[in-house]
Amino acid sequence: MKKPVPVPTPDSRPFWNALAEGKLLLKHCRQCSTLFHYPRVVCPECLSSDLGWRQASGKATLYTYTISRRPTHPVTLREQESRLMLVFTNPASPADDAEFNSWYDSIHLSRVTERVDGIVGARRYDVNPDTNARRYLAVYELDRGSASSNRNLGEAVAGRLDATPTLPAGPSSSLIYANAR
Numbered sequence: 001m002k003k004p005v006p007v008p009t010p011d012s013r014p015f016w017n018a019l020a021e022g023k024l025l026l027k028h029c030r031q032c033s034t035l036f037h038y039p040r041v042v043c044p045e046c047l048s049s050d051l052g053w054r055q056a057s058g059k060a061t062l063y064t065y066t067i068s069r070r071p072t073h074p075v076t077l078r079e080q081e082s083r084l085m086l087v088f089t090n091p092a093s094p095a096d097d098a099e100f101n102s103w104y105d106s107i108h109l110s111r112v113t114e115r116v117d118g119i120v121g122a123r124r125y126d127v128n129p130d131t132n133a134r135r136y137l138a139v140y141e142l143d144r145g146s147a148s149s150n151r152n153l154g155e156a157v158a159g160r161l162d163a164t165p166t167l168p169a170g171p172s173s174s175l176i177y178a179n180a181r
Contacts, residue, residue, distance in 0.1 A: 012039040014053055024056040083142040085119075088127070089167075090136065096166035103164040109138070118143040 008016040015037075018025040026035045029043035030050040042049050091100035109122045121141035 009039075011041055015039055018053075018055070024058070024060075025053040026056060028052050028054040085140040085142055087138045087140065088136070089138065091166045092168045093166075100164065100166035103166060104136070104138070108164075112140065 006012075006016065015025050015027075026037050027039050027043075028035055028051065029046060029048055030052055031048035032043060032046040034043055034045040035054060036044055041051075043051060089104075091097050104124060109124060112119050112122050119140050120143050123139050125137045125139070127137050
């Protein structure tokens with residue numbers, strides 16, 4: 001019986017070419033140093049596209065493999081109109097960092113998506129722990145047709161969210177992006 005042979009894609013071709021030479025390559029993120037497999041165009045850890053390949057030490061034995069297929073349905077693959085709101089934040093003081101993070105991650109993000117019309121998703125990132133600039137970034141996905149997707153988000157949020165004393169007074173720095181056309 002003939003074994004199935006994987007068909008290399010542009011993203012996986014270096015892996016298969018090296019394997020044919022008896023070498024095992026893994027994708028490597030140059031930003032966060034994560035090694036990962038299966039080959040992708042962005043790092044699964046930090047989403048950077050600054051990727052390369054690293055050769056494994058050769059001290060392991062490969063007994064089998066799997067072919068992972070991600071189904072595509074061209075009829076349904078179309079760009080959705082969406083908007084992203086990027087909000088840069090810091091706690092009111094560095095001493096409040098742990099409490100601020102606990103509130104933001106365990107309370108605020110879930111309440112925003114539950115209580116504010118038009119915010120359909122939220123995720124938070126630690127931008128850079130070594131900077132005095134805005135350290136945290138929250139990304140909110142906005143439904144294009146809702147009241148929250150206009151520039152006056154303050155009206156949509158008013159009275160719907162609880163604050164924390166660890167949140168600085170005054171407006172946070174935010175930007176709204178729409179799909180490029």
